Amino acid sequence: MSKPLTIADLKTMARRRVPKMFFDYADSGAWTEGTYRANEDDFFKIKLRQRVLVDMTNRSLATTMVGQAAAMPVALAPTGMTGMQHADGEMLAAQAAEEFGVPFTLSTMSICSIEDVRSVTTKPFWFQLYVLKDRGFIERLIGRAKQAGCSALVVTADLQILGQRHKDIRNGLSAPPKWTLNSALQLATRPQWCLEMLRTKRRGFGNIVGHASNVSDLSSLGAWTAEQFDPRLSWDDIRWIKDLWGGKLIIKGILDEEDARAAADTGADAIIVSNHGGRQLDGAPSSISMLPKIVEAVGDRIEVHFDGGIRSGQDVLKAVALGAKGTYIGRPFLYGLGAMGKPGVTAALEIIRKEMDISMALCGKRDIQTCGHDIIADVKF
Ligand code: FNR
Numbered sequence: 001m002s003k004p005l006t007i008a009d010l011k012t013m014a015r016r017r018v019p020k021m022f023f024d025y026a027d028s029g030a031w032t033e034g035t036y037r038a039n040e041d042d043f044f045k046i047k048l049r050q051r052v053l054v055d056m057t058n059r060s061l062a063t064t065m066v067g068q069a070a071a072m073p074v075a076l077a078p079t080g081m082t083g084m085q086h087a088d089g090e091m092l093a094a095q096a097a098e099e100f101g102v103p104f105t106l107s108t109m110s111i112c113s114i115e116d117v118r119s120v121t122t123k124p125f126w127f128q129l130y131v132l133k134d135r136g137f138i139e140r141l142i143g144r145a146k147q148a149g150c151s152a153l154v155v156t157a158d159l160q161i162l163g164q165r166h167k168d169i170r171n172g173l174s175a176p177p178k179w180t181l182n183s184a185l186q187l188a189t190r191p192q193w194c195l196e197m198l199r200t201k202r203r204g205f206g207n208i209v210g211h212a213s214n215v216s217d218l219s220s221l222g223a224w225t226a227e228q229f230d231p232r233l234s235w236d237d238i239r240w241i242k243d244l245w246g247g248k249l250i251i252k253g254i255l256d257e258e259d260a261r262a263a264a265d266t267g268a269d270a271i272i273v274s275n276h277g278g279r280q281l282d283g284a285p286s287s288i289s290m291l292p293k294i295v296e297a298v299g300d301r302i303e304v305h306f307d308g309g310i311r312s313g314q315d316v317l318k319a320v321a322l323g324a325k326g327t328y329i330g331r332p333f334l335y336g337l338g339a340m341g342k343p344g345v346t347a348a349l350e351i352i353r354k355e356m357d358i359s360m361a362l363c364g365k366r367d368i369q370t371c372g373h374d375i376i377a378d379v380k381f
């Protein structure tokens with residue numbers, strides 16, 4: 001394929017390069033995938049207001065998220081096992097984000113560790129925390145994020161139990177993984193990917209292996225991970241984390257106005273309106289359809305961020321117009337990473353920036369920070 005022009009182009013390229021089980025891992029939602037599809041489809045229900053003959057020179061997409069500068073209102077979302085889309089994936093994505101000037105969020109379930117990412121970056125990145133049952137491990141993990149200079153902690157609230165994705169089960173992608181002839185065939189047809197993986201030693205969950213008690217190798221890791229998500233997690237735990245961390249705190253996975261108010265009550269700095277990219281509660285509304293209600297409920301008390309279904313810069317513009325101070329992309333950067341490694345992540349960010357810039361100009365605006373409801377012509381969710 002020639003130079004990718006859209007996120008969909010990057011997705012096609014990633015599908016060709018990444019073994020099916022790992023491509024599917026990124027490209028799947030829970031159960032029927034109805035919420036996953038709605039996340040993308042509902043953006044088409046928002047119509048932008050075309051304006052003409054206004055000065056469109058000297059445009060700016062620059063903004064801040066939790067007080068930190070961002071070249072545009074887009075951060076890389078935390079995604080588990082990113083290092084399986086491309087060897088050393090988290091390190092490459094973090095470098096691409098740093099060079100572009102947008103925040104990178106490292107997942108607890110990353111292949112490269114906090115220290116690995118720290119070793120290849122010069123500016124602070126953000127760390128995403130799953131509050132697992134082993135609270136001693138969580139305390140140590142937060143200590144490591146502080147030590148690495150992470151400048152925001154993103155606590156994920158919507159994964160007390162794991163949603164079910166049929167593709168992962170069929171591909172044997174479980175904890176522990178089930179290796180079959182089919183998985184061997186999937187790997188065999190992607191030799192380039194395999195060669196790159198052979199060159200790196202980073203394959204397990206880097207934040208966990210060797211750091212959680214009794215997790216020393218991939219098989220003990222599988223058993224440990226399978227039972228670590230905590231169904232008892234509560235708002236008290238969020239307050240405990242907030243005190244322990246002491247820095248910028250973002251609560252991720254809010255899709256309900258009542259939960260948004262409870263999140264604002266904790267004194268956190270921001271929430272992320274999110275349904276985990278349609279990977280948790282299939283049947284939940286699309287993320288974008290809930291954004292206006294949540295902004296209405298708490299927008300004057302807490303910074304409201306957004307993720308889910310963004311596939312273009314125009315989608316970012318629409319989310320900002322509906323009240324998001326910042327947004328996150330998950331799959332778009334994973335497709336870029338899978339397609340071409342670090343240049344692919346940069347390409348995803350470039351594509352989004354260009355689409356956002358042109359769309360903003362054609363809405364008659366020069367500064368993303370002034371784009372509000374006045375650029376929306378119509379919304380029907
Ligand atoms: C995720 N997401 C996620 N969220 C989180 O808080 N911690 C994690 O480890 C992961 N892991 C993960 C893996 C993969 C492969 C995907 C696609 C997503 C959810 C992610 O942060 C974000 O909410 C969604 O990806 C946003 O939707 P889009 O941009 O992918 O449509």
